[in-house]
Amino acid sequence: MKICVVGLGNIGFNLFTYLDQKFSGEVIGVDVNESRVNELRRKGHRVTTDYRALTGIDVWLMAPSTGNQGQNLFSALEHMIICPGSLISIESTLPPGTMMRIREFLEQRGFKLGTDLFLIHVPHRVMFGVDKTVCDTPRVMGAFTRACLEKGREFYNPLVPLLVEIADVRVAELSKVVENVKRYVDVAFAQEIYGYCVTNGMSFDDLRMAVNSKNNVELLATDWGIGGECLPKDMNFLRTVCPSALLEGAEQADQDYRERIVKQVGSGKEVWVRGLSYKTGVKDLAHSRGVDLVRALEASGNTVRVEDPLFSPDELSAAGFNPIDELKGNYDNKNENHLATRVILDRQKALEIK
Known part of the structure; x- marks a missing residue:
């Protein structure tokens, strides 16, 4: 064979x-x-x-x-x-x-x-x-x-x-698209609830623990937005043949979530972005919303430094990013004026700016 x-x-x-x-x-x-x-x-x-x-x-x-x-x-x-x-x-x-x-x-x-x-x-x-x-x-x-x-x-x-x-081959064809779009909608919902928790001073982690204690329910975690190649592409596939206010709303919710992160940071800051890969545990920068976030923050007039446990500083530099220099960070921690203009963003706590 x-x-x-x-x-x-x-x-x-x-x-x-x-x-x-x-x-x-x-x-x-x-x-x-x-x-x-x-x-x-x-x-x-x-x-x-x-x-x-x-x-x-x-x-x-x-x-x-x-x-x-x-x-x-x-x-x-x-x-x-x-x-x-x-x-x-x-x-x-x-x-x-x-x-x-x-x-x-x-x-x-x-x-x-x-x-x-x-x-x-x-x-x-x-x-x-x-x-x-x-x-x-x-x-x-x-x-x-x-x-x-x-x-x-x-x-x-x-x-x-x-x-x-x-x-029916049409069912097999549609099944994969529906799998990915359902996950897209689930993530968009999680992003909306996470934003509500942040606004109202509640712990999203505690909420997830409470909700997910019911064995047929899962409130997903959030990231920098809905990235990767598959989920946005398959959302487009489905919306082309199935016009839906629900699907349109999920796309808009994700766009709003990503824009909110950038707006909260503002401009003229040194921003540390922790976690750049396509998703946690996957060493890939293609289609990464972390990459999109860095570029959006730079376009807003910020100086952005990054780190990711899967990439060495040299690899990040080769990919066109400024890696976080821990020695520089330790030195700057003694400089209150500089520290006041620094913002730290962690991928699992995207809206909780430090």
């Missing part, structure tokens, strides 16, 4: 390394990012940028970032040399309606689903910092035909703890 993972970002590479351990010598990865491929090659991984080298592939696992309309996915499909009898699994999160477009694309190329080509949708699930691989949690699988479901079952059943089969 020859397996190809298409797209070698965070999700795709995690899938690639997991499968490479399971099917040693049978897995290859492809990505259009030449520098990324060269980096992975130097580390000994079997990867390429050339789709022409990918012949006789039995299983295609599609994990590229989709783009707003799935354009990255269709670009990959255009370049793939698809053999009759192969399985194509779309693992990327999709705008609702994309699987039907993929079906039409493949049928226009002469393939009949369930007979000479097997198409399934198995949207990835992973919580980086919690799950080790994208196959550690139950997975949902949808398809257009029973034969496609059966083919997908043969491949995924040995890999995941539970495979939830859905006959």
Whole structure:
């Protein structure tokens, strides 16, 4: 069996390394990012940028970032040399309606689903910092035909703890988007309640402890805002097909929350921002609201210094930030005039400015 993972970002590479351990010598990865491929090659991984080298592939696992309309996915499909009898699994999160477009694309190329080509949708699930691989949690699988479901079952059943089969592929497609948007709304709600607690001098931590003592309720923690690539993107996916005052309000609540932090700081301060990564425990600055916060504070006329336990001062400097110099901080603590203009922001206490 020859397996190809298409797209070698965070999700795709995690899938690639997991499968490479399971099917040693049978897995290859492809990505259009030449520098990324060269980096992975130097580390000994079997990867390429050339789709022409990918012949006789039995299983295609599609994990590229989709783009707003799935354009990255269709670009990959255009370049793939698809053999009759192969399985194509779309693992990327999709705008609702994309699987039907993929079906039409493949049928226009002469393939009949369930007979000479097997198409399934198995949207990835992973919580980086919690799950080790994208196959550690139950997975949902949808398809257009029973034969496609059966083919997908043969491949995924040995890999995941539970495979939830859905006959209507639209439900599988929507399920991942709804998962992420529900979390978006839950976080936006937590931000609103946190702001209320701060305004009224109450402990949000104590409130969470009280609320979460009921086993079917969870009041989430807050951060610098709702970041990452997935949640804002999937909110846009859902709002495009499902206009909703609730979803619009959640987006506005998050925007208001982030703007409130900047307004509370004001201008002309030295600001220490503690915690810059995409989220706690994940060493990644891409799509980080912490990064957005630093830039917004700088644009407001503040001098901003940062620290993050996952990054060294040199790494932060290389990324274009001013790291907190603890020796300088200790010296300045003796200088009351300087201390009066300093503001300290901690990611878990974003609105509680010190």
